[in-house]
Amino acid sequence: MIRLAAAALLLLCAGPAWAQLLDFTEAEQRAILRHGPWPAPWTPDPSNRASGKPEAIEFGERLFFEPRLSPSGKVLCATCHAPYRGWQDGRARAFGLAEVDRNTPSLFNLRHSRWFGWDGAGDSLWAQSIRPILEAREMGGSQARAAALVRGDPEYACRFEKTFGAPPAADEGVLAGIGKALAAFQETIVSGRAPFDDFRDALSRKDFSSMKKYPEAAQRGLRIFVGRGNCSACHFGPAFTNGEFHDTGIPFFIKGGVDAGRHGGLKKLQSNVFNLLGPYNDDSSGASAVKTRQVAAEHRNFGEFKVPSLRNVAQTAPYMHNGSLATLADVVRHYSEINPDRLHSDGESLLKPLRLDAMEIADLVAFLESLSETASALPPRRPAAACR
Amino acid sequence: MEERRANIRRHDGRTLIAAACAAFAGIAHACELPPGTRVESARVAVSYLTIPAQIAVGQPFVLELAACSKQGPLPDRIRLDAHMPEHRHGMNYRATVVPQGAGRFHSEGWLFHMPGRWEFIFDLGSERLTHSVRVE
Numbered sequence: 001m002i003r004l005a006a007a008a009l010l011l012l013c014a015g016p017a018w019a020q021l022l023d024f025t026e027a028e029q030r031a032i033l034r035h036g037p038w039p040a041p042w043t044p045d046p047s048n049r050a051s052g053k054p055e056a057i058e059f060g061e062r063l064f065f066e067p068r069l070s071p072s073g074k075v076l077c078a079t080c081h082a083p084y085r086g087w088q089d090g091r092a093r094a095f096g097l098a099e100v101d102r103n104t105p106s107l108f109n110l111r112h113s114r115w116f117g118w119d120g121a122g123d124s125l126w127a128q129s130i131r132p133i134l135e136a137r138e139m140g141g142s143q144a145r146a147a148a149l150v151r152g153d154p155e156y157a158c159r160f161e162k163t164f165g166a167p168p169a170a171d172e173g174v175l176a177g178i179g180k181a182l183a184a185f186q187e188t189i190v191s192g193r194a195p196f197d198d199f200r201d202a203l204s205r206k207d208f209s210s211m212k213k214y215p216e217a218a219q220r221g222l223r224i225f226v227g228r229g230n231c232s233a234c235h236f237g238p239a240f241t242n243g244e245f246h247d248t249g250i251p252f253f254i255k256g257g258v259d260a261g262r263h264g265g266l267k268k269l270q271s272n273v274f275n276l277l278g279p280y281n282d283d284s285s286g287a288s289a290v291k292t293r294q295v296a297a298e299h300r301n302f303g304e305f306k307v308p309s310l311r312n313v314a315q316t317a318p319y320m321h322n323g324s325l326a327t328l329a330d331v332v333r334h335y336s337e338i339n340p341d342r343l344h345s346d347g348e349s350l351l352k353p354l355r356l357d358a359m360e361i362a363d364l365v366a367f368l369e370s371l372s373e374t375a376s377a378l379p380p381r382r383p384a385a386a387c388r
Numbered sequence: 389m390e391e392r393r394a395n396i397r398r399h400d401g402r403t404l405i406a407a408a409c410a411a412f413a414g415i416a417h418a419c420e421l422p423p424g425t426r427v428e429s430a431r432v433a434v435s436y437l438t439i440p441a442q443i444a445v446g447q448p449f450v451l452e453l454a455a456c457s458k459q460g461p462l463p464d465r466i467r468l469d470a471h472m473p474e475h476r477h478g479m480n481y482r483a484t485v486v487p488q489g490a491g492r493f494h495s496e497g498w499l500f501h502m503p504g505r506w507e508f509i510f511d512l513g514s515e516r517l518t519h520s521v522r523v524e
Binding site for chain 2: 030034114232233234236237242243244245290291293294295296298300350
């Protein structure tokens with residue numbers, strides 16, 4: 001009886017199984033702190049006058065789930081960006097009306113992006129939201145069809161006018177408005193806090209007891225991530241992306257040719273009437289268009305793809321621009337064994353084979369999994385009342 | 389003829405004075421510049437500041453530059469750039485330089501997309517000045 005009582009007392013005293021705390025160096029601590037705080041401050045998109053407006057968000061949400069934007073009546077934005085799959089589709093390559101060449105990116109935290117799409121052909125979320133509506137293999141729609149839908153549907157026409165202050169008129173302007181409403185909705189898709197955020201914030205407070213709740217494997221993986229793995233050079237900041245483009249040694253051959261990545265994206269950007277240098281940018285200061293005017297097209301852009309955010313990354317398999325890696329462990333192994341000779345870059349010397357052992361690979365995966373939200377940060381969706 | 393000789397002498401005198409001034413300027417020109425980070429060589433100097441003052445990774449910034457020559461006129465051609473020497477890559481953006489007069493320049497399109505050591509490059513004619521900053 002006395003032994004049992006002593007054992008029970010011991011269990012009570014022990015509490016939850018706490019991890020050992022790694023002795024992170026000052027430099028490591030600084031690097032870790034750069035990945036927060038989360039959530040990051042939100043500001044409206046100056047290029048989109050609908051950004052942040054409740055009526056635009058409601059309008060955009062309806063459009064997001066609207067199959068009539070596609071002539072097939074069967075493909076909607078949510079076909080590929082399924083809310084229950086981390087706002088992507090779980091497929092290697094997206095499939096709308098036909099299979100495309102790239103993996104569907106998740107929609108989490110897009111307000112913090114500078115460029116949109118794997119090739120950055122979009123310089124705003126609203127311009128990027130127009131692209132799949134018109135793309136033959138995705139929704140296969142047209143400017144005229146989308147505009148006619150909004151003009152002809154009293155509910156949409158009302159919502160358009162409430163959002164933009166004027167009824168839907170010319171096709172091109174209506175399509176820009178559709179993109180802006182879709183963007184306003186997608187900007188609300190923010191990932192929640194993850195175990196890593198609790199660890200990072202505890203570190204900023206020097207709250208060692210709270211830090212010990214973070215698993216040791218994740219701590220070891222984090223040390224590789226900010227240290228010899230050099231992962232945080234590109235997966236930088238609170239959103240774990242520097243928002244730019246890199247060649248990571250993933251083959252870019254596709255059926256019948258090559259995927260030029262950023263090189264092709266810049267060409268599409270320059271010829272897009274909806275880019276930020278065009279007439280539909282609502283930012284009268286011009287500041288939002290500086291990136292589009294100043295971006296440099298370089299030979300090395302060929303085969304570069306956007307650095308994705310790693311928040312909620314465990315929810316968004318498969319990985320890489322072509323979905324060729326099925327699991328996070330596969331991704332880590334890819335970087336561990338990367339062949340620098342295959343990198344199509346002008347002397348950039350960032351990626352080197354890490355030669356990680358099995359435990360280190362598992363540790364990095366544990367860290368990446370710790371970037372998954374513990375609770376959704378999405379606002380509750382209420383059925384919107386009819387527009388009047 | 390006498391009048392012509394006098395003109396020549398007067399002209400030579402002005403040339404000599406100008407040459408002397410230029411030589412003096414070449415040796416002791418203060419090359420005064422507004423406050424900022426000063427970078428210089430034996431022939432030129434620049435002073436620059438960024439807006440915002442603290443460069444953040446992935447955040448665009450503007451660069452204001454003032455330049456002066458310690459010997460002769462300021463070169464016409466000014467080119468600004470930056471790169472990461474250890475990574476052997478530059479920016480993904482091309483900064484534009486707009487002369488503001490009196491050796492002042494306004495430059496837009498700057499964005500350092502990675503943490504680490506970046507090196508500003510200031511090309512003034514054939515003269516190159518560099519200055520390293522660490523961005524975190």
